[in-house]
Amino acid sequence: MPWRRIGRVGQVLPAMPYFEVECKGGVQLVRAVVKLEPGPGAELTEVAVPRPGPGQILVKVLATSICGSDLHIYTWNRWAQERIKPPLVLGHECSGRVVELGPGVNMVSVGDLVSAETHVVCGKCYQCRTGNAHICIDTAILGVDRDGSFADYVVIPQENAWVNPPALPPAVASIQEPFGNAVHTVLAGPVAGCSLAVLGCGPIGLASVAIAKACGAARIYATDINPYRLELARAMGADATLQVGQVDAVKGILEETSGHGVDAVLEMSGSTQAVQDALKLVRRGGRVSLLGIPSRPVELDLAEDLVMKGVTFQGIAGRRMYETWYQTRGLLGSGRVNLGPLITHELPLGDFARGMELMASGQCGKVVLYP
Amino acid sequence: MPWRRIGRVGQVLPAMPYFEVECKGGVQLVRAVVKLEPGPGAELTEVAVPRPGPGQILVKVLATSICGSDLHIYTWNRWAQERIKPPLVLGHECSGRVVELGPGVNMVSVGDLVSAETHVVCGKCYQCRTGNAHICIDTAILGVDRDGSFADYVVIPQENAWVNPPALPPAVASIQEPFGNAVHTVLAGPVAGCSLAVLGCGPIGLASVAIAKACGAARIYATDINPYRLELARAMGADATLQVGQVDAVKGILEETSGHGVDAVLEMSGSTQAVQDALKLVRRGGRVSLLGIPSRPVELDLAEDLVMKGVTFQGIAGRRMYETWYQTRGLLGSGRVNLGPLITHELPLGDFARGMELMASGQCGKVVLYP
């Protein structure tokens, strides 16, 4: 197997112990999608198979799906420029088989089919010690702050391995991570018998529609600018869809709710306008759960839209560790949520660039790579 | 229309103003199922149509369903002997059309199709003034403490009228009241992605199964001694049923849950044994919601089953007024819960005695009477 441009000879890469500058006899080379230098793009490269340290496990990746943040890193947007330190193996959503245990591992076994919780947390801070590790003050994220899963193998701490039932398809197992974001958001307040609006029908928005439906939501409105995604939203269970840009979504939903608004708004787009709309769309005393990440400050009429209405406006980060994963298991294992329509493209790992193009086009649900 | 045995001439019946001892020309006589004297049984009798007082409405009953407590009053069990003061029109679960408004009524209109919230509350106590009127300290119940709905007409306070969509079938509208008990119980804690055990598959237990299913429960165990009702439970969505007396339900459910127990137990039977089982069946930190009314004191191993396990044990009374009704509307209106299989018998009002027999036999779901 040829060796290509993995760092420079003599370079010290302490944070990524499994990059071997010189490939000696006993080291097995495996494939990984690596950002080698600051700037757009990434490369499929051979790297030495990583080794699990104390409390860590080595996972043979079976499926790894593309997240919007992977695209940001790939295209090298401003956030990526500030956060990412190449060389870095990209990717964080994944499932795979445990093939090796580091010293002291007692929570998983070789052969387990696992998914990765992608937030590697400190375990010491107030949040970690009170059941809120998802907002740990010192979190490292796979494929962002440490090497990720667009690769044949990935190393993760044993705590981050979620053991799946053997029959769960690897692609579904992989997308449990973003699905978990949706579970976290939907279940952050009452759903059963409630009306909801989901703003933004990317994969997490689409999953939210399906989850809300499975959890007894009375009526689900979904909005997006993209008709392809609104069609997916209907397939996932939306009762009504509104194409932003073509119709006035706020007006439409308020009319359908006698002017009162919906019980809950799940903001999944990060659009400034959508965040403002969210506070207009929610009924007095309702909740707005914000998972979308606005790329710039948002101006809000807090007097009218928050104070007078007695609204609760929640920021939602990651997945509750690991309550959300148990809920995810319950929802998927019972067959009550069908993620089938959400997985629109399945590609070999080597076609990651095409996957990135699909993500950029918006003409996709979830794109899964198979190493 | 003949007049039959409605009290004695000259008798003063101040609590039931619409019973007329002498039927003068202008008084319209209507039918009602009345317990005329202390003791078992009841009679279909002609009574004067009741008149709505200030803030009250007159409802023409379209459907009225039989509750277990109606059977207790009919058979004159000990509770009934202590509580009921004949003469009394029986029945409380009902739906009908508003035909007359008393002075000051502004919340409903003539022609509205309404269901009755059957708890008439004081409006003044701590509970009433803090959103917990369902546990008002001074509640009168239709068909128990004041004249009920097994009749052509019933008078209720306007606050107790829940306006239904016009298309809702009267039988379904009637059973919203016990269905609401189930909604209240199921939604008194987390459901989505959770495992639940429903102990007792009378109509409310059966409705609970359907609601839990619609609200994302991962797995629902249902128990009863009656195979007929377990079959209904499967029709309503139970994933597994266990016939008490034939199998060891506690052992069976614990085995299925790796010995840990379920996230929530909904006790719907009132059986002493079932209450004890409930605390054995729930996982550490789970909840037991008790709607069933044990007829005698229950001995509990609180050390092992409550304290050490950190369990929450909730008493559930009635329906939250009116949050539960909004949830009910959301669940039924969205078509997510289908109560069809639950209504097993529909009879004319005059056949109320046969309805009582059915209820006593246990070979029924919900029995609906049509005036």
Place this chain on the structure above:
Amino acid sequence: MPWRRIGRVGQVLPAMPYFEVECKGGVQLVRAVVKLEPGPGAELTEVAVPRPGPGQILVKVLATSICGSDLHIYTWNRWAQERIKPPLVLGHECSGRVVELGPGVNMVSVGDLVSAETHVVCGKCYQCRTGNAHICIDTAILGVDRDGSFADYVVIPQENAWVNPPALPPAVASIQEPFGNAVHTVLAGPVAGCSLAVLGCGPIGLASVAIAKACGAARIYATDINPYRLELARAMGADATLQVGQVDAVKGILEETSGHGVDAVLEMSGSTQAVQDALKLVRRGGRVSLLGIPSRPVELDLAEDLVMKGVTFQGIAGRRMYETWYQTRGLLGSGRVNLGPLITHELPLGDFARGMELMASGQCGKVVLYP
């Protein structure tokens, strides 16, 4: 008693039934502070004593305190120009003795010492029917939308009368209304053992400090631009005060909390800057409760300050009806909160203009008028 400029002869004033254009023999004239025409100011005027309608009571005002919104109406700011329809008796915070009952009143008795809940709600909307009447969709406010309490007498619905223990001083009874805003805000999340920042030390901020202290807050930071009010904050129990403009409050509080921020921020100022600071000051997973009403849109970095941190941002309106009042009774009745230092000025009703000047100067706590 002379009659002065109370509307024009022949004018119809249906919304204010107790204004009599012609003062006939039997009508008792009483004093009221009335805004007679659109524009700044108000006048002490004679009006006919109001009469309680069905379900209403007549209260002889014993004390009535000045709120910031009274000042807005007095100075005729933009909000007032849009909302207020003169003629109108100003004022809403009050206590007094019940002197007359309208028809059907059964919740209070003549002679009761009552305070007014100043939100008159519809009783029919979703919020009213689910224990959230404080955010009713159709609320009228005393002294804003209907005649208020800067007068010898005021008429309120019986539901809005909160009966006090006889020994409660009228001034304290009057300020229970704004105190209730503070109770509502402080108790909208965990307090015991928590660190809190109170931004803005007007009377409600000051009360919040005292309440938080009485409810077990571990450490309370208070900020304001006004040193007079910071001194009051220390008297009410603040552990540390920071004068905005002189010190960097965000930096100061973050330093004191090892960079993590406080468990809860209570925003009481309505200042745009303070709202932005609130989201910087709160720890990950903490809450920001917003009672202050920003006069213009606020630009927020929701990505960093809400989503990533998993913060809950709550709008707080009015007082929970009537849970907050029960809590208020518990806190004041137990003597655990002393509002003494908060009442800095007591004036006869005729000196209302001086009271308004004091409010405008900020050199006061609560100003109480005595009719």
Place this chain on the structure above:
Amino acid sequence: MPWRRIGRVGQVLPAMPYFEVECKGGVQLVRAVVKLEPGPGAELTEVAVPRPGPGQILVKVLATSICGSDLHIYTWNRWAQERIKPPLVLGHECSGRVVELGPGVNMVSVGDLVSAETHVVCGKCYQCRTGNAHICIDTAILGVDRDGSFADYVVIPQENAWVNPPALPPAVASIQEPFGNAVHTVLAGPVAGCSLAVLGCGPIGLASVAIAKACGAARIYATDINPYRLELARAMGADATLQVGQVDAVKGILEETSGHGVDAVLEMSGSTQAVQDALKLVRRGGRVSLLGIPSRPVELDLAEDLVMKGVTFQGIAGRRMYETWYQTRGLLGSGRVNLGPLITHELPLGDFARGMELMASGQCGKVVLYP
């Protein structure tokens, strides 16, 4: 230093690695209160200083207080006979200085003054992974299931070390553990502005009184059979005390609350009668928090006292790990709770038998031993 009766030569004691059957040259002998054989009593014995394993720390004990369960083990009651496997070092409540770190320890440092969370949990179960480790399915307790703290040294996992501020007196630091039980119980529901009854004024009941007072309880009733402890209850802040056996506590408290009962009952005695009383004493919709451990099954009128009243009945186990500890720090660090009156006796470790006698007599608050 002589060696006394520490097991038998050749005996294998795998669960207690630091018991050395043969005392070789390099092993430091230290003192420990050990139950050597099944049966009543314990002995002050020399043992080898324990060694911290991976992730563990060695703590030099500065203060260690006696819990009721220590007395049960000492007197060898039925529970102890079933649970305890001698030889065992007794004691679990303790504070001390960290003197040695096992491999991989990164959460505490040598020199830290720490208290022990006494529940050593599995870290793998549902409860541990969802922020509820206090009800872990596989918990080992210091001094019960593994060697405890009535000794010069104790080994604990680093996760169980709670780092105190240096100025906290060792005795107070030690009793934070049972104090935490009280914090957990009191804060398991609303307190501010509420009425509470504390049944049982042992040390945890007494601490609960102080905590409730500091957290804004409006009125606190305390009951016990022991006048000495009721006097302590008054010193800790109880508003009213009722001596069970002399007065009818249920009747007394119901009279004081106009027959409605209190908002919350904290059952701290484990007495069967008190548990039954608790459900009588709580108001409709209130909570009963059960920390006391009844020694036998309790018969409850669930129909009247739980279902009809809509009561929440909670089992409280241990301390939330580690939310309760943060709350404890907040309450003690702020000086809002003074535990001074609670510590009635301080003895050298060698006088442990006298401490046990004091505990048995009930004529004490907290008894602290100093090694």
